[in-house]
Amino acid sequence: MLAPLVLALKQSPDMVIKEGQSVKLECSEKKSTNTAMYWYMLPSQKNSRLIQLVTAVVGAKAEVEKGFEDHFKSSDIKGDNIILSIEHAFLNDSGTYYCAESEHSGEAAEGPEHKLVLAQTGAAFHLIGAA
Secondary structure (H helix, E strand, O other): OOEEEEEEEEEEEEEEEOOOOOOOEEEEEEEOOOOOOEEEEEEOOOOOOOOEEEEEEOOOOOOOOOOOOOOEOOOOOOEEEEEEEEEOOOOHOOEEEEEEEEEEEEEEHHHHHEEEEEEOOEEEEEEEEOO
């Protein structure tokens, strides 16, 4: 039996910016053969749900989810890194942002299996109203 593969993702630190500013969040991982990386957001509002923002597959263009393309941009996977850019941030962009990656682990009886690994801690990103 093989030992489980442990992956480590590293993200940008927490930050506070003013409404209307732009910011880049970076995610890097330690030596993996990932097939895909993702960005998720957990809004600051009470009872919020995790929202998928970006899917990036190795060798393909990163895709920003519909409804978020206006001011969210993502780099493609470059080496072991992916960058989420938020242009002209709004107050409702405040939240915790998570990077995740997916590993292909072989064929299962019903089809391919994938393991999704989320960064253990996300970058908290809070905005303050412009003065």
